[in-house]
Amino acid sequence: MADVGNLLKKKSLRKTVTRSKILELMVDESIAMSEREIGEKLDGSFDRVTIYRTLHTFLNNGLVHKVLDGNGGTKYALCQHDCEENGKHHHDHVHFSCQVCKQTHCIEQVQLPSMNLPDGFQVKEVNVLFEGICPNCK
Amino acid sequence: MADVGNLLKKKSLRKTVTRSKILELMVDESIAMSEREIGEKLDGSFDRVTIYRTLHTFLNNGLVHKVLDGNGGTKYALCQHDCEENGKHHHDHVHFSCQVCKQTHCIEQVQLPSMNLPDGFQVKEVNVLFEGICPNCK
């Protein structure tokens, strides 16, 4: 089981019940989750505002990243170890959003091909979102 | 200037003032816009509900497509002519969202490379969103 306390300590974040539970959940689940999903999986034990604030804190400290869910909603997923490589925090993400079950999976296996933008565009992040039907819903 | 009336007729949609104005705006602007931006550019002359419903109508009839804007918001952009090729409506889009001016540009020049997902994932659409700084904001 993941050492959630250590993760928090590394970021100089206070270890609280809320943060630990949310972080544990995100380590356990391999899917990206919205605030609502997180709240439901934690059985309504935390205030929605607290979850929002916790997610923002995690976001600002590079513990999680935003995931596009294809429906205008916002989801969050744990950052992987390599987010911090090369000294800068970066996210070249590939996600798959199922149109049936609405779950968003992080696809780690896919290597993002390089794409060249027209001159003048300075790229900081790349998000790739596939939408379709996941193996479970077929 | 674009023959907006013809676009509507091709889809068997009634030609109304709201639809024509919104469609003209989207033809003129090359960027993807949210309901709010559309409303503002049209100077508040239309009810927000009407704009939402118009966008849904356009979406259902393949005149526009949704664009991810990187902040959980939803934007819309005109479909290009080739959306309908091969008999099915598809959107393999590349967009660039500027973190400074928040504008979302459609990048037509970039050819989407093929990416292979793990077995079992049935892909219907692919969205690629670059985030960074656009030429105007540099």
Add this chain to the structure above:
DNA sequence: GTTTATGCAAATTCTTTGCAATACT
């Protein structure tokens, strides 16, 4: 003992729904 996080209430914004009035063909 300070500083930071939490919970509650309430405000904002985004989006949808119902219904009567209006515009389109």
Add this chain to the structure above:
DNA sequence: AGTATTGCAAAGAATTTGCATAAAC
């Protein structure tokens, strides 16, 4: 005339803010 669209009011959902209380270091 008949059907689809619009505007208004209002509901619902997502997200943010202020402030007093409680927890962490």
